[in-house]
Amino acid sequence: MNSERVALAESTKGWLLDGEGEFLRSLALSAPIGPFVEIGSYCGKSTCYIGDAAERRATLLFAVDHHHGSPEMRVGQDCHDPAVLDDEGQHETLFHLRRTLAAAQLENTVVPVVGDSKLVGNFWRTPVAFVFIDGAHDGKGVAADAALWAPHLLPGGLMAFHDTTIWDIAQVVDRHAETYPEVEGFKSIRVLRRPE
Ligand code: MG
Numbered sequence: 001m002n003s004e005r006v007a008l009a010e011s012t013k014g015w016l017l018d019g020e021g022e023f024l025r026s027l028a029l030s031a032p033i034g035p036f037v038e039i040g041s042y043c044g045k046s047t048c049y050i051g052d053a054a055e056r057r058a059t060l061l062f063a064v065d066h067h068h069g070s071p072e073m074r075v076g077q078d079c080h081d082p083a084v085l086d087d088e089g090q091h092e093t094l095f096h097l098r099r100t101l102a103a104a105q106l107e108n109t110v111v112p113v114v115g116d117s118k119l120v121g122n123f124w125r126t127p128v129a130f131v132f133i134d135g136a137h138d139g140k141g142v143a144a145d146a147a148l149w150a151p152h153l154l155p156g157g158l159m160a161f162h163d164t165t166i167w168d169i170a171q172v173v174d175r176h177a178e179t180y181p182e183v184e185g186f187k188s189i190r191v192l193r194r195p196e
Contacts, residue, residue: 014045034129044100121148139168
């Protein structure tokens with residue numbers, strides 16, 4: 001990944017731990033041939049790293065997010081940032097994502113899909129090589145995303161989960177690991193691979 005794109009990713013709002021972006025990038029590069037999906041793009045931090053891998057692989061990254069934020073981003077909560085509210089006080093990160101993608105020159109590689117991941121997942125028909133689950137951060141929401149998107153994985157396809165230090169998220173990964181064996185993760189990221 002070139003230094004301009006790294007600098008841009010590092011300065012973009014988001015919650016990746018040091019090294020997690022680069023890990024996601026190399027993980028996506030190791031996936032089978034096929035498109036990538038990210039659930040929960042926010043302002044595009046992880047999107048830069050996975051998008052860089054997509055560009056190298058000449059595939060697309062579909063960046064799914066309703067852009068109205070998760071409960072932990074509401075006023076008074078841990079992840080709240082007043083800078084992502086629009087002029088009516090509504091949480092609105094699509095503009096930030098688009099600005100990041102333009103600055104990263106990834107507009108021909110990353111396709112923002114604006115909508116709830118459950119709505120999109122139910123109508124999705126294209127098999128995917130790599131899925132990054134980082135949308136809802138509650139057990140029920142992550143379980144729903146994993147259940148909807150796991151069947152879309154190609155044989156050998158990878159599904160990565162962020163924030164697995166959260167117990168409820170770890171439980172979801174443990175459950176899916178019974179059918180999709182776990183491969184090596186990094187920091188808060190755990191990874192499952194669909195058997196060939
Ligand atoms: Mg996260």
